Amino acid sequence: MNEIQKKIISLKKERGALILSHYYQALPVQDISDAVGDSFALAKLAQKAEQDIIILCGVRFMAESAKILNPGKTVYLPFEAAGCPMADMICPDDVLSLRRKYPKAAVVCYVNSSAAVKAVSDICCTSSSAEAIVRSLPNRQIIFVPDRNLGAYVAKKVPEKEIILFEGYCPIHNGVSPEDAVAAKKASPEACLLVHPECRPDVLAHADYIGSTAGILDYARNTDAKEMIIGTEIGVYDILKRELPEKKFLMVKDEFVCPDMKKTELEDVLACLEGKRSPIELPENEMLGAKASLERMVSIG
Ligand code: SF4
Numbered sequence: 093m094n095e096i097q098k099k100i101i102s103l104k105k106e107r108g109a110l111i112l113s114h115y116y117q118a119l120p121v122q123d124i125s126d127a128v129g130d131s132f133a134l135a136k137l138a139q140k141a142e143q144d145i146i147i148l149c150g151v152r153f154m155a156e157s158a159k160i161l162n163p164g165k166t167v168y169l170p171f172e173a174a175g176c177p178m179a180d181m182i183c184p185d186d187v188l189s190l191r192r193k194y195p196k197a198a199v200v201c202y203v204n205s206s207a208a209v210k211a212v213s214d215i216c217c218t219s220s221s222a223e224a225i226v227r228s229l230p231n232r233q234i235i236f237v238p239d240r241n242l243g244a245y246v247a248k249k250v251p252e253k254e255i256i257l258f259e260g261y262c263p264i265h266n267g268v269s270p271e272d273a274v275a276a277k278k279a280s281p282e283a284c285l286l287v288h289p290e291c292r293p294d295v296l297a298h299a300d301y302i303g304s305t306a307g308i309l310d311y312a313r314n315t316d317a318k319e320m321i322i323g324t325e326i327g328v329y330d331i332l333k334r335e336l337p338e339k340k341f342l343m344v345k346d347e348f349v350c351p352d353m354k355k356t357e358l359e360d361v362l363a364c365l366e367g368k369r370s371p372i373e374l375p376e377n378e379m380l381g382a383k384a385s386l387e388r389m390v391s392i393g
Pocket residue numbers: 151175176177178179204262263264265325350351352353
């Protein structure tokens with residue numbers, strides 16, 4: 093542990109703060125965190141947090157969700173401009189116009205979205221809970237926003253529902269091509285390919301396992317396979333490489349990095365603890381609407 097990490101740990105205890113990190117954060121940031129998880133795990137931990145301060149090392153929608161689920165707490169996003177390009181592809185008016193077009197449909201909103209979009213949706217989901225959440229709804233028609241790739245994956249799993257897709261996507265996961273998948277498998281024929289459902293359907297077609305970030309980590313930890321190609325952000329590869337040195341991990345393509353997730357530096361976390369950052373604030377109407385959508389997700393997931 094370096095000096096700044098030691099300073100963060102000691103100040104964290106002194107100030108009674110909880111530090112939560114997403115799996116895509118850099119390892120030095122993960123190492124000073126109380127818990128590391130995917131967006132669903134982080135949302136649940138934030139909801140139950142007893143500490144007065146929550147520092148969420150990730151991107152903006154994650155810190156917003158923490159604030160919404162536990163509004164009495166002071167929630168910080170250490171690098172305030174860390175956003176999610178997929179979340180920025182949709183606005184509340186897009187959802188409202190789909191609602192007008194499909195009045196009988198329920199709106200399922202991937203958590204990778206702004207509080208304002210969650211507020212006009214019926215229920216949120218994560219990549220691990222999307223299928224169960226769509227199944228749980230009585231409506232036959234489902235408007236799925238904003239990720240068209242995750243929506244298409246769910247549509248295949250739940251054919252009895254009509255899934256109406258929005259044309260959003262994660263530029264990082266969507267950037268993997270089927271040629272990347274084929275080339276990676278050809279280069280390592282013994283390896284199995286583990287892919288996140290934010291990737292394109294023609295990439296998922298080559299996968300040996302499809303799952304959320306947490307699902308990929310669990311699969312890699314528990315399988316007998318000795319060689320695996322990782323089809324999600326490089327943070328997952330970094331965790332597995334450090335944790336399981338006896339196994340061989342490769343990336344499906346070079347430069348599989350979410351730049352926003354890598355913006356958080358230890359100095360930013362320290363700045364939150366020193367009171368040099370502004371906490372997350374959201375308009376009351378967004379807080380209430382988004383809370384209902386998030387709480388429905390947590391109760392089902
Ligand atoms: S990996 Fe994709 S979905 Fe996740 S934060 Fe980055 S841009 Fe958004």
